Amino acid sequence: MEADAVFKALADASRRDLLDRLFDRNGQTLGELTKGLAMSRQAVTKHLAILEAANLVITLRRGRKKFHYLNPVPIQLIAARWIGKYDEARAAALVDLKRELENDDGQG
């Protein structure tokens, strides 16, 4: 279950610190993220892997560099689960969408 991975990833102060650092400045390399931290590079790598598995961090390669991004979307989904209200209009739109996809090739 996706939410389990998110809660587990967030249940660690070091990982929350890493997310805070990305919130302050998005798109950092491992070297930048490790700078000034009491953690070893290996420990940061391990924490980042857990955050990435939970889809809270996204990595992107540009040339030889790898940048890390904060992805707040899974947190938004958890909030929406209890804060957002079920919206009947959405279900209706889905019915329209299904009908349309069945009526043509789905391109365009």
Added chain:
Amino acid sequence: MDKVELNAPAFVYAIYIKAAPEAVWRALTRPEFTEKFWWGRRFEGEWRQGASLTLRAPDGEPDFTSEVLECEPPRRLVYTFDVTKSDEPASRVIYEIETVGDSVRLTVTHDHFLPDSKVRDGVANGWPGILSGLKTLLETGATLDLKVA
């Protein structure tokens, strides 16, 4: 991609949605669907390379105008994001839709902002809510057995 860019983009968001790539594409591009998850906003115009579109708020005011840079349904869409009420130059949005098992991973990249961009701050607050709403729209059907094949 036409060229490798060495600069890191400003924002990258990703969401997993249990739906067909065609359904995700439709929901992202058609006004009758965007208004269900994009706070009532509708795209006016055609999704075709070189074409222009306007995203309009429910009160009719334009939010931003776009030029379509790349359009490869149902996988990749690149468009400019020129906020009507701002003098800043247009930024750029990229949608990438990949199949992962029985779901898709939608990645939204938003870049090409000025260093001290105000548009950038507004955008940061917008995408998570939009993407969360999109997922709810597309997956609500799963519980009602309305899966989009």
